[in-house]
Amino acid sequence: MSLKAKLKEICSQDKGLALKICVNAGLANATPLYKFYKNPDKEMESFKVLLSIVRAVFESKEVSMMDSYISTLDPKKRTARYCLEYTNMNNMTETKMSLIHKMLKCTNVESKEWAKLYYINHLSTYTALNEDDKLQVLTTLKEVTGEEYEVNEIFEGNSILPATIEFLLDEVHPKSDEMKVFKGIEKMYCYYDVKNISAIEGFKKSVNVTLLKVTDEFMRDVLYCKLSLISMGIALHTNDITKIRKNYENIDRFQFDLDKAKYNLMLGNSYMFESYDKSYELLCKALKYAYDSECEFRITDTKRSINFLQNYYNKTSLYIDSNSSAISDIHEYAFSLIRKNNPEGLRILENMDLEKLTDHNKGFHFFLKGLATNNIEHFWTSIKSFNKTNEKYYKTITLIELKKLGIENHILDVMAV
Structure with missing residues:
Protein backbone atom coordinates (compact mmCIF):
# COMPACT_ATOMS: atom_id res chain seq x y z
CA MET A 1 0.00 0.00 0.00
CA SER A 2 1.34 3.46 -0.93
CA LEU A 3 2.28 6.09 1.64
CA LYS A 4 -0.73 8.24 0.80
CA ALA A 5 -3.16 5.31 0.88
CA LYS A 6 -1.78 4.13 4.20
CA LEU A 7 -2.03 7.62 5.73
CA LYS A 8 -5.60 7.92 4.48
CA GLU A 9 -6.52 4.55 5.99
CA ILE A 10 -5.01 5.34 9.38
CA CYS A 11 -6.39 8.88 9.60
CA SER A 12 -9.87 7.78 8.51
CA GLN A 13 -9.93 5.37 11.44
CA ASP A 14 -8.76 7.97 13.96
CA LYS A 15 -9.35 11.63 13.03
CA GLY A 16 -8.06 12.70 16.43
CA LEU A 17 -4.72 11.12 15.57
CA ALA A 18 -4.54 13.08 12.32
CA LEU A 19 -4.98 16.37 14.17
CA LYS A 20 -2.49 15.40 16.87
CA ILE A 21 0.34 14.44 14.52
CA CYS A 22 -0.25 17.52 12.37
CA VAL A 23 -0.14 19.87 15.37
CA ASN A 24 2.99 18.15 16.64
CA ALA A 25 4.53 18.64 13.19
CA GLY A 26 3.87 22.39 13.41
CA LEU A 27 0.61 22.66 11.47
CA ALA A 28 -2.45 24.55 12.73
CA ASN A 29 -4.83 21.79 11.66
CA ALA A 30 -5.01 18.56 9.65
CA THR A 31 -6.23 20.13 6.39
CA PRO A 32 -2.81 20.04 4.63
CA LEU A 33 -2.54 16.33 5.43
CA TYR A 34 -6.03 15.60 4.07
CA LYS A 35 -5.23 17.49 0.85
CA PHE A 36 -1.93 15.63 0.55
CA TYR A 37 -3.30 12.10 0.68
CA LYS A 38 -6.52 12.78 -1.24
CA ASN A 39 -4.76 14.21 -4.33
CA PRO A 40 -2.30 11.84 -6.07
CA ASP A 41 -0.24 14.76 -7.44
CA LYS A 42 -0.29 16.94 -4.32
CA GLU A 43 2.99 17.63 -2.51
CA MET A 44 3.24 18.60 1.13
CA GLU A 45 4.26 22.25 1.30
CA SER A 46 6.94 21.51 3.89
CA PHE A 47 9.17 18.45 3.49
CA LYS A 48 10.15 18.75 7.16
CA VAL A 49 6.46 18.50 8.13
CA LEU A 50 6.03 15.47 5.88
CA LEU A 51 8.97 13.70 7.56
CA SER A 52 7.61 14.56 10.99
CA ILE A 53 4.23 13.02 10.11
CA VAL A 54 5.74 9.88 8.56
CA ARG A 55 8.01 9.36 11.55
CA ALA A 56 5.15 9.82 14.00
CA VAL A 57 2.83 7.41 12.17
CA PHE A 58 5.20 4.73 10.92
CA GLU A 59 8.14 4.98 13.37
CA SER A 60 10.60 2.18 12.49
CA LYS A 61 8.98 1.75 9.05
CA GLU A 62 9.72 5.36 8.11
CA VAL A 63 12.48 4.62 5.58
CA SER A 64 10.59 1.84 3.80
CA MET A 65 7.45 3.99 3.54
CA MET A 66 9.47 6.92 2.20
CA ASP A 67 11.23 4.59 -0.22
CA SER A 68 7.95 3.56 -1.80
CA TYR A 69 6.77 7.19 -1.89
CA ILE A 70 9.98 8.43 -3.56
CA SER A 71 9.47 6.01 -6.46
CA THR A 72 6.21 7.86 -7.30
CA LEU A 73 7.61 11.39 -7.30
CA ASP A 74 7.66 13.75 -10.26
CA PRO A 75 11.39 14.44 -10.84
CA LYS A 76 10.58 17.99 -11.93
CA LYS A 77 9.13 18.95 -8.55
CA ARG A 78 10.53 20.19 -5.26
CA THR A 79 9.91 17.07 -3.14
CA ALA A 80 12.01 14.94 -5.50
CA ARG A 81 14.90 17.36 -5.01
CA TYR A 82 14.63 17.20 -1.23
CA CYS A 83 14.48 13.43 -1.39
CA LEU A 84 17.96 13.39 -2.92
CA GLU A 85 19.22 14.52 0.46
CA TYR A 86 16.91 12.16 2.33
CA THR A 87 18.17 9.15 0.36
CA ASN A 88 21.72 10.40 0.73
CA MET A 89 21.60 10.59 4.51
CA ASN A 90 19.77 7.27 4.86
CA ASN A 91 22.24 5.52 2.54
CA MET A 92 19.42 4.49 0.18
CA THR A 93 21.84 4.11 -2.73
CA GLU A 94 19.61 2.32 -5.25
CA THR A 95 16.71 4.70 -4.64
CA LYS A 96 19.01 7.71 -4.82
CA MET A 97 20.60 6.61 -8.09
CA SER A 98 17.20 5.89 -9.63
CA LEU A 99 16.02 9.36 -8.64
CA ILE A 100 19.21 10.98 -9.94
CA HIS A 101 18.81 9.34 -13.36
CA LYS A 102 15.16 10.41 -13.57
CA MET A 103 16.09 13.98 -12.69
CA LEU A 104 18.99 14.10 -15.16
CA LYS A 105 16.53 13.16 -17.92
CA CYS A 106 13.73 15.54 -16.90
CA THR A 107 13.09 18.98 -18.40
CA ASN A 108 13.37 20.99 -15.16
CA VAL A 109 16.67 22.90 -15.05
CA GLU A 110 16.76 23.13 -11.25
CA SER A 111 16.13 19.41 -10.80
CA LYS A 112 18.95 18.70 -13.25
CA GLU A 113 21.44 20.82 -11.31
CA TRP A 114 20.50 19.11 -8.03
CA ALA A 115 20.91 15.69 -9.66
CA LYS A 116 24.31 16.62 -11.10
CA LEU A 117 25.69 17.82 -7.77
CA TYR A 118 24.30 14.87 -5.80
CA TYR A 119 25.81 12.49 -8.33
CA ILE A 120 29.22 14.13 -7.94
CA ASN A 121 28.79 13.87 -4.17
CA HIS A 122 27.95 10.19 -4.61
CA LEU A 123 31.18 9.63 -6.56
CA SER A 124 33.18 10.87 -3.58
CA THR A 125 31.90 7.92 -1.50
CA TYR A 126 33.27 5.25 -3.85
CA THR A 127 36.09 3.19 -2.33
CA ALA A 128 36.59 0.30 -4.79
CA LEU A 129 35.30 0.16 -8.36
CA ASN A 130 35.30 -2.76 -10.76
CA GLU A 131 35.40 -2.31 -14.54
CA ASP A 132 31.61 -2.36 -14.92
CA ASP A 133 31.33 0.33 -12.22
CA LYS A 134 33.81 2.51 -14.09
CA LEU A 135 31.91 2.22 -17.36
CA GLN A 136 28.67 3.14 -15.58
CA VAL A 137 30.34 6.19 -14.02
CA LEU A 138 31.67 7.35 -17.41
CA THR A 139 28.20 6.93 -18.95
CA THR A 140 26.52 8.95 -16.20
CA LEU A 141 29.21 11.64 -16.29
CA LYS A 142 28.35 12.22 -19.93
CA GLU A 143 24.80 13.02 -18.77
CA VAL A 144 26.14 15.27 -16.01
CA THR A 145 28.68 17.32 -17.98
CA GLY A 146 27.90 16.57 -21.62
CA GLU A 147 31.52 15.45 -22.07
CA GLU A 148 33.09 12.07 -22.73
CA TYR A 149 36.01 11.04 -20.53
CA GLU A 150 38.72 8.42 -20.72
CA VAL A 151 39.20 6.01 -17.82
CA ASN A 152 42.59 7.50 -16.89
CA GLU A 153 41.07 11.00 -16.68
CA ILE A 154 38.69 9.98 -13.89
CA PHE A 155 40.17 6.96 -12.11
CA GLU A 156 43.38 5.94 -10.42
CA GLY A 157 43.36 2.18 -10.08
CA ASN A 158 40.00 1.26 -8.56
CA SER A 159 39.37 4.70 -7.09
CA ILE A 160 38.25 8.12 -8.24
CA LEU A 161 41.21 10.46 -8.77
CA PRO A 162 41.44 12.98 -5.88
CA ALA A 163 41.25 15.94 -8.26
CA THR A 164 38.26 14.54 -10.19
CA ILE A 165 35.59 15.66 -7.72
CA GLU A 166 36.85 19.24 -7.64
CA PHE A 167 37.08 19.33 -11.44
CA LEU A 168 33.52 17.98 -11.85
CA LEU A 169 32.14 20.45 -9.32
CA ASP A 170 33.61 23.29 -11.36
CA GLU A 171 31.63 22.02 -14.37
CA VAL A 172 28.29 22.70 -12.60
CA HIS A 173 27.02 26.27 -12.13
CA PRO A 174 23.94 26.11 -9.88
CA LYS A 175 21.33 28.84 -9.76
CA SER A 176 19.47 27.82 -6.59
CA ASP A 177 20.76 29.00 -3.22
CA GLU A 178 20.54 25.45 -1.82
CA MET A 179 22.87 24.07 -4.48
CA LYS A 180 25.23 27.04 -4.30
CA VAL A 181 25.71 26.17 -0.62
CA PHE A 182 25.88 22.43 -1.34
CA LYS A 183 28.53 22.93 -4.03
CA GLY A 184 30.51 25.25 -1.75
CA ILE A 185 30.53 22.67 1.04
CA GLU A 186 31.59 19.93 -1.41
CA LYS A 187 34.45 22.16 -2.59
CA MET A 188 35.48 22.66 1.02
CA TYR A 189 35.64 18.89 1.43
CA CYS A 190 37.91 18.64 -1.61
CA TYR A 191 40.43 20.78 0.24
CA TYR A 192 39.66 19.08 3.55
CA ASP A 193 40.46 15.66 2.12
CA VAL A 194 44.01 16.77 1.39
CA LYS A 195 44.02 18.77 4.65
CA ASN A 196 44.55 22.11 2.90
CA ILE A 197 42.89 23.89 5.82
CA SER A 198 43.88 27.41 4.78
CA ALA A 199 42.14 27.11 1.40
CA ILE A 200 38.83 26.22 3.03
CA GLU A 201 38.32 29.56 4.77
CA GLY A 202 37.67 31.46 1.52
CA PHE A 203 34.76 29.18 0.67
CA LYS A 204 33.35 29.19 4.17
CA LYS A 205 32.52 32.91 4.22
CA SER A 206 30.57 32.90 0.95
CA VAL A 207 28.77 29.68 1.89
CA ASN A 208 27.65 31.22 5.20
CA VAL A 209 26.23 34.25 3.39
CA THR A 210 24.29 32.16 0.86
CA LEU A 211 23.00 29.79 3.54
CA LEU A 212 21.09 32.70 5.10
CA LYS A 213 19.08 32.97 1.86
CA VAL A 214 17.83 29.36 1.98
CA THR A 215 14.17 29.47 3.00
CA ASP A 216 13.15 25.79 3.17
CA GLU A 217 13.49 24.62 6.75
CA PHE A 218 14.52 21.04 5.94
CA MET A 219 17.30 22.01 3.54
CA ARG A 220 18.43 24.90 5.71
CA ASP A 221 18.85 22.54 8.68
CA VAL A 222 20.60 19.91 6.54
CA LEU A 223 23.03 22.41 5.03
CA TYR A 224 23.64 24.00 8.42
CA CYS A 225 24.61 20.57 9.78
CA LYS A 226 26.90 19.89 6.82
CA LEU A 227 28.61 23.24 7.30
CA SER A 228 28.82 22.69 11.06
CA LEU A 229 30.48 19.31 10.56
CA ILE A 230 33.17 20.57 8.23
CA SER A 231 33.67 23.61 10.46
CA MET A 232 34.24 21.23 13.35
CA GLY A 233 36.73 19.33 11.21
CA ILE A 234 38.59 22.55 10.53
CA ALA A 235 38.49 23.40 14.23
CA LEU A 236 40.04 20.02 15.05
CA HIS A 237 42.94 20.44 12.67
CA THR A 238 43.57 24.03 13.77
CA ASN A 239 43.51 22.81 17.40
CA ASP A 240 40.43 24.85 18.35
CA ILE A 241 39.13 22.06 20.58
CA THR A 242 36.75 24.29 22.55
CA LYS A 243 34.80 25.05 19.39
CA ILE A 244 34.27 21.35 18.65
CA ARG A 245 32.97 20.56 22.09
CA LYS A 246 30.78 23.65 22.20
CA ASN A 247 28.96 22.28 19.13
CA TYR A 248 27.64 19.48 21.34
CA GLU A 249 24.91 21.94 22.31
CA ASN A 250 23.59 21.66 18.74
CA ILE A 251 23.58 17.84 18.57
CA ASP A 252 19.76 17.76 18.38
CA ARG A 253 19.91 19.44 14.96
CA PHE A 254 21.57 16.35 13.52
CA GLN A 255 18.62 14.31 12.20
CA PHE A 256 20.46 11.42 10.58
CA ASP A 257 22.72 8.65 11.88
CA LEU A 258 25.33 9.52 9.27
CA ASP A 259 25.71 13.04 10.67
CA LYS A 260 25.78 11.71 14.23
CA ALA A 261 28.51 9.25 13.21
CA LYS A 262 30.66 12.02 11.80
CA TYR A 263 30.06 14.31 14.77
CA ASN A 264 31.01 11.67 17.33
CA LEU A 265 34.05 10.75 15.22
CA MET A 266 35.39 14.29 15.41
CA LEU A 267 34.48 14.66 19.06
CA GLY A 268 36.26 11.39 19.83
CA ASN A 269 39.32 12.52 17.89
CA SER A 270 39.39 15.74 19.92
CA TYR A 271 39.97 13.72 23.13
CA MET A 272 42.64 11.52 21.53
CA PHE A 273 45.63 13.06 23.33
CA GLU A 274 43.77 13.76 26.60
CA SER A 275 41.95 10.55 27.49
CA TYR A 276 42.07 7.14 25.87
CA ASP A 277 38.83 6.06 27.57
CA LYS A 278 36.83 9.16 26.58
CA SER A 279 38.12 9.09 23.01
CA TYR A 280 37.46 5.35 22.65
CA GLU A 281 33.94 5.70 24.07
CA LEU A 282 33.03 8.39 21.54
CA LEU A 283 34.68 6.61 18.62
CA CYS A 284 32.74 3.44 19.44
CA LYS A 285 29.57 5.54 19.50
CA ALA A 286 30.52 6.94 16.09
CA LEU A 287 31.10 3.42 14.79
CA LYS A 288 27.65 2.33 15.97
CA TYR A 289 26.00 5.23 14.13
CA ALA A 290 28.11 4.45 11.04
CA TYR A 291 26.93 0.84 11.09
CA ASP A 292 23.33 1.96 11.69
CA SER A 293 23.57 4.17 8.60
CA GLU A 294 25.18 1.29 6.65
CA CYS A 295 27.78 3.71 5.32
CA GLU A 296 30.96 1.84 4.39
CA PHE A 297 33.28 4.82 4.00
CA ARG A 298 32.21 6.25 7.38
CA ILE A 299 32.70 2.83 9.00
CA THR A 300 36.19 2.68 7.49
CA ASP A 301 37.10 6.23 8.60
CA THR A 302 35.99 5.49 12.16
CA LYS A 303 37.90 2.23 12.33
CA ARG A 304 41.01 4.08 11.17
CA SER A 305 40.65 6.58 14.01
CA ILE A 306 40.26 3.72 16.49
CA ASN A 307 43.40 2.11 15.08
CA PHE A 308 45.37 5.31 15.48
CA LEU A 309 44.12 5.80 19.04
CA GLN A 310 45.05 2.26 20.03
CA ASN A 311 48.43 2.45 18.33
CA TYR A 312 49.15 5.77 20.01
CA TYR A 313 48.44 4.30 23.45
CA ASN A 314 50.29 1.09 22.54
CA LYS A 315 47.20 -1.11 22.77
CA THR A 316 46.12 -3.91 20.47
CA SER A 317 44.63 -2.36 17.32
CA LEU A 318 41.27 -3.90 16.52
CA TYR A 319 40.86 -3.04 12.86
Missing part, protein backbone atom coordinates in the same frame (compact mmCIF):
# COMPACT_ATOMS: atom_id res chain seq x y z
CA ILE A 320 44.33 -3.13 11.28
CA ASP A 321 44.12 -4.01 7.57
CA SER A 322 47.56 -5.22 6.54
CA ASN A 323 46.37 -5.93 2.98
CA SER A 324 45.01 -2.46 2.23
CA SER A 325 46.73 -0.18 -0.29
CA ALA A 326 45.28 2.97 1.31
CA ILE A 327 48.02 5.23 2.68
CA SER A 328 46.40 5.67 6.09
CA ASP A 329 45.97 1.89 6.47
CA ILE A 330 49.60 1.26 5.53
CA HIS A 331 50.68 3.86 8.08
CA GLU A 332 48.55 2.27 10.81
CA TYR A 333 49.91 -1.19 10.06
CA ALA A 334 53.47 0.18 10.21
CA PHE A 335 52.60 2.04 13.45
CA SER A 336 51.38 -1.20 15.06
CA LEU A 337 54.63 -2.95 14.12
CA ILE A 338 56.79 -0.07 15.35
CA ARG A 339 55.02 -0.23 18.71
CA LYS A 340 56.09 -3.89 18.89
CA ASN A 341 59.69 -2.95 17.97
CA ASN A 342 59.28 -4.96 14.78
CA PRO A 343 61.76 -3.69 12.12
CA GLU A 344 59.22 -4.56 9.42
CA GLY A 345 57.39 -1.35 10.37
CA LEU A 346 60.31 0.81 9.22
CA ARG A 347 60.78 -1.31 6.08
CA ILE A 348 57.15 -0.67 5.14
CA LEU A 349 57.68 3.10 5.52
CA GLU A 350 60.90 3.00 3.51
CA ASN A 351 59.10 1.24 0.64
CA MET A 352 56.33 3.83 0.35
CA ASP A 353 56.40 6.23 -2.62
CA LEU A 354 56.73 9.74 -1.15
CA GLU A 355 55.47 11.24 -4.41
CA LYS A 356 52.04 9.76 -3.70
CA LEU A 357 51.83 11.27 -0.20
CA THR A 358 50.17 14.59 0.54
CA ASP A 359 51.92 16.97 2.92
CA HIS A 360 49.50 15.81 5.59
CA ASN A 361 50.38 12.16 4.91
CA LYS A 362 54.06 13.11 5.17
CA GLY A 363 53.46 14.64 8.59
CA PHE A 364 52.39 11.23 9.90
CA HIS A 365 54.92 9.36 7.76
CA PHE A 366 57.94 11.14 9.18
CA PHE A 367 56.49 11.05 12.69
CA LEU A 368 56.42 7.26 12.38
CA LYS A 369 59.94 7.17 10.93
CA GLY A 370 61.09 9.26 13.88
CA LEU A 371 59.49 6.79 16.28
CA ALA A 372 61.12 3.87 14.50
CA THR A 373 64.61 5.39 14.33
CA ASN A 374 64.68 7.99 17.13
CA ASN A 375 66.12 10.31 14.48
CA ILE A 376 65.29 13.92 15.29
CA GLU A 377 65.57 14.94 11.62
CA HIS A 378 62.48 12.88 10.79
CA PHE A 379 60.51 14.70 13.48
CA TRP A 380 61.61 18.09 12.06
CA THR A 381 60.41 16.95 8.60
CA SER A 382 57.11 15.88 10.17
CA ILE A 383 56.65 19.35 11.68
CA LYS A 384 57.46 21.06 8.36
CA SER A 385 54.99 18.82 6.51
CA PHE A 386 52.18 19.46 9.00
CA ASN A 387 52.88 23.21 8.86
CA LYS A 388 52.36 23.26 5.08
CA THR A 389 48.71 22.26 5.63
CA ASN A 390 48.19 24.40 8.76
CA GLU A 391 47.76 21.18 10.77
CA LYS A 392 48.06 22.13 14.44
CA TYR A 393 46.25 19.34 16.23
CA TYR A 394 48.00 16.19 15.01
CA LYS A 395 51.29 18.07 15.01
CA THR A 396 51.01 17.65 18.80
CA ILE A 397 52.21 14.04 18.56
CA THR A 398 55.48 15.12 16.95
CA LEU A 399 56.00 17.95 19.43
CA ILE A 400 55.59 15.47 22.29
CA GLU A 401 58.33 13.27 20.84
CA LEU A 402 60.64 16.24 20.35
CA LYS A 403 60.13 17.19 23.98
CA LYS A 404 61.15 13.66 24.98
CA LEU A 405 64.34 14.17 22.96
CA GLY A 406 65.19 17.26 25.03
CA ILE A 407 64.04 20.12 22.78
CA GLU A 408 63.44 23.15 25.01
CA ASN A 409 59.88 24.32 25.71
CA HIS A 410 60.31 27.81 24.24
CA ILE A 411 61.26 26.23 20.89
CA LEU A 412 58.32 23.83 21.03
CA ASP A 413 55.95 26.71 21.84
CA VAL A 414 57.05 28.53 18.69
CA MET A 415 56.59 25.41 16.55
CA ALA A 416 53.13 24.74 18.02
CA VAL A 417 51.72 27.98 16.58
